[in-house]
Amino acid sequence: MLDRLQTPPPAQPLLPRLMGLVLVPVPLFAIQPILDRLVRDITTRRPEMFDRLGPHTTTRFVIDVDEFPFVLMLRPDPTAPRMTAHRRSENIAHGASIGGPFMTLFQILDGDGDSDALFFSRQVRVGGDTEAAMCLRHALDDLEGSVVDDIMKIGGPLYAPLRLILSRLRHQAGGNGAASIPPGPDKRAKS
């Protein structure tokens, strides 16, 4: 017999919606230096990511966060990695797209969300080249720790608010499993 489960989407916390509202009047060129720094730092720290991307290092990925007034375009080319913000009205050309509520995507990025289960329950959207999206998922999922860890390591007072927000988001998400895998059971119990 089949058992069925209807999973209502979880209530989204306030902070991402506030972030989205704050970002509405911000011109995109003002965001670009932050995106450049994030991409530069992460790709420098994580060169192993590119192996799992295989042929898709030149694919253009659109990341569509529901609460944000813009989408992000990522091109994970190891020779010239690039992430840019675009208004939705631009309809930018891309190979694959991944979208969903901020907290859901944040949990996946932080190694805490099961992207397949989130996709099956329609909380995450995937469009375009499914293979490219899967490669990006595997590349992020195989990291020791998570990309969020990397962002939180970016120093300097300018990034202090970002670190604070991420810390707060992690708290709201219930902590990150990537960095804090629950201790294994008593090994004596093993066969």
Next chain:
Amino acid sequence: MSVEQAGQMARPELVCPAGTPAALRTAVDAGADAVYCGLANATNARNFPGLNFSVPELEKAIPYARKGGTKVLLAVNSFATAPGADLWHRAIDTGASLGVDAVIVADIGVAAYAARTHPGLRLHLSVQAGASSPEAIKYYCREFNVKRVVLPRILTIAEISAIHDLIPCEIEAFVFGNIGMMAEGRCSLTNYITGQSTNMDGVCSPASAVRFEKQTDGAMTARLGDFEIDCYEAGENAGYPTICKGRYLTPGRNAPYYAFEEPVSLNLSSLLPDLVKAGVSALKIEGRQRSRSYVRAVVTAYRRAIDDIMDGQPPDLSALVALTEGGKQTQGAFKSKKWR
């Protein structure tokens, strides 16, 4: 089950999926007794781009597993194709040279090569071999010195118990994860549309042929190659588009329906004590293609469940349904031959 009864049972081994080194570490930390993984090529049945291990990654992962008291099983369980059998032979050689605890094989030629070239290498028979009778299993044990058979998911627990009494090797059974209606190792449906083989290229519904398209009304269409496999209404749980789990328009039906099988996951949590009593010595979790978050959740839950059962306590695995495909779970053929 009483504490006394539990104490008389052999503790089953928990065999867990590792699609990436991070998933392997996660499984080890969550309490896996063994992990199974594959090399990043067509020699294993989860040959998805971006997944699996390079030889250096496997070499680095084995000591981590050893330190955690966890065995490493290398899946070389697709079927070798002419004239490329060398790829499968090299995978066997790699497993032997790196000192994996066992190699999981399906192909008779690959099994013969492993038994002849590396007689000390422990062999497990993959579910892909589809060995479901005592005679078939005994053949593999006699000819290739197979030490464990992973049974196809088409047998009831009573049948497993009967087989156990007649074979000279251990039994491993799937307890959680993806399940298809086809007898393992026999399905060619994905070839029909994509030209790639589940059994020889190691991939069912290759992602390169999969497209999800959002419709204006919020519905989502899932396509495989040129064929529409399913269309999910807004908010309706979805699944990965395999032909056997598609919804089709057929004569005599007013609407598309699952002509073969629904997207569904196997979950035998409530049958664990019966499986152990039937003589199953290893319980396997499917999902090398899934995230480390999935691995952490499922392995942790099953680790606790097995330990609870062995302590004579009822296991609680209610949270696992959230990780199932399409939000649906089944006990498959294990409880009844008719599982729809």
